[in-house]
Amino acid sequence: MPASNPANASPDSPDGEGAQLSGGPAFSPLYQQIKSLLLRSLQGGEWKPGEAIPSEMDLAARFRVSQGTVRKAIDELATDNLLVRRQGKGTFVATHAEENIQYRFLRLAPDEGPATGMARDVLDCRRLRAPADVARALNLKSGDSAVLIRRTLSRNGTPVVLDEIWLPAGPFKGLTAERLSDYAGPMYGLFETEFGVRMIRAEEKIRAVAADNVTAGLLKVAEGCPLLSVERLSHTYGDKPIELRRGLYNTASHFYRNDLN
Amino acid sequence: MPASNPANASPDSPDGEGAQLSGGPAFSPLYQQIKSLLLRSLQGGEWKPGEAIPSEMDLAARFRVSQGTVRKAIDELATDNLLVRRQGKGTFVATHAEENIQYRFLRLAPDEGPATGMARDVLDCRRLRAPADVARALNLKSGDSAVLIRRTLSRNGTPVVLDEIWLPAGPFKGLTAERLSDYAGPMYGLFETEFGVRMIRAEEKIRAVAADNVTAGLLKVAEGCPLLSVERLSHTYGDKPIELRRGLYNTASHFYRNDLN
DNA sequence: TAGTGGTCTAGACCACACA
């Protein structure tokens, strides 16, 4: 690439993998364009979760930019938790399947003791028409089929979390209570490995609610007991909403932690 | 700076503002050292909140490094929300005092309508001995004096938040209910402007609790009503804990929002 | 026009992992 960066004005190498936008009026830095191209490759499955992507030098050659430009693109993807850099080894596609230790999105911590794993219990897993609110959240047509999973998480034999998980039926064909129970790692690992659905980002809405009759029984608390209601909408590539999860947390001996800065 | 970066081994310009660590065995990149120096200047008040810091070129000259190295240091401080970059104008010390629109750390949003400001009501502000748990959280000696503020936040005339705020008495000499009530902006702006205490970072522990008698009266809910309990520990420079805030949120028509990635 | 941050390059060397 010559010294005068053509950026969005005069593309001088409009070949296969050239990086410049051709003539668009909107300005976008080269590294952002590289980032988009990398994102597209990730979404398209060119590199699978856990695998290494090409080295910075290789990518620089492929996109015909300098290493520094590729570097900045990768940096942003790394802070977005889409890629993981490992010095001396390479850059890898992030994955929920081998995330050491703990659930990536679960912010629940015990008052005392280490944040060890929790026992999972799938209550049921069935297909039904998505209710209106679920359909709206997941961008489904009303009447579309959805999967509903209900499960609990327990620590030391005591149930702490009751989850109600809604998924679009399409991408999750073949998901059963058995497969959920059999899979060793976190649920998002299974989604990734078995269904090619990778969770990128989520928004949570948190409230305090009173336990209803059924919930009280499942969580072994009194009816009316205050519970944390955590509604999570998870998104996959392209910011597409793909999971709606409604959790009820018993915060008698656990708390939801959050860091602000 | 010569091509062979001396880093931690052979300082070649040990003058006033030279950047290298002298002889320490622990490796630390130059830009991290610059970051520390900038942090020290911020902490020491060389540049006040809202002011501009010197340009990248000036800082590069001062620390005898390249612009790119200063740049990376500033980048990190900017993502930490300690500095704010404004293209064409300069780099500024972040401040709570002019943060347009909304509270920086308050994650409460209304179910409907825009997240407009809320009405503040200071119930009381007094000095007393810090209880054991507060003293522990704020690193005070047991028996040290502390300020306790109680206040509510209301939207459309309805109280939504009841805060109980603990501060060490020392740095907040002269803080009264009147000054709290009179100050126009957010409380952290007042802390910054009047007491030189800038909040950098906070951790929150969230639970669901039942409203007790007194709380129920203040928030105009029934006794036993589920409320969100938000315990926030805020830190200032040097990661020093400086505020313990216990909030009770009525989440009937508001929710606590959180983004996960 | 001058000064600021923002982008991009090309090349050097360092730290780390692995064979």
Place this chain on the structure above:
DNA sequence: GTGTGGTCTAGACCACTAC
């Protein structure tokens, strides 16, 4: 030793703001 990411430099030019 080779290859990877990580750091640092020097210099060019672009985009934005203010005077």
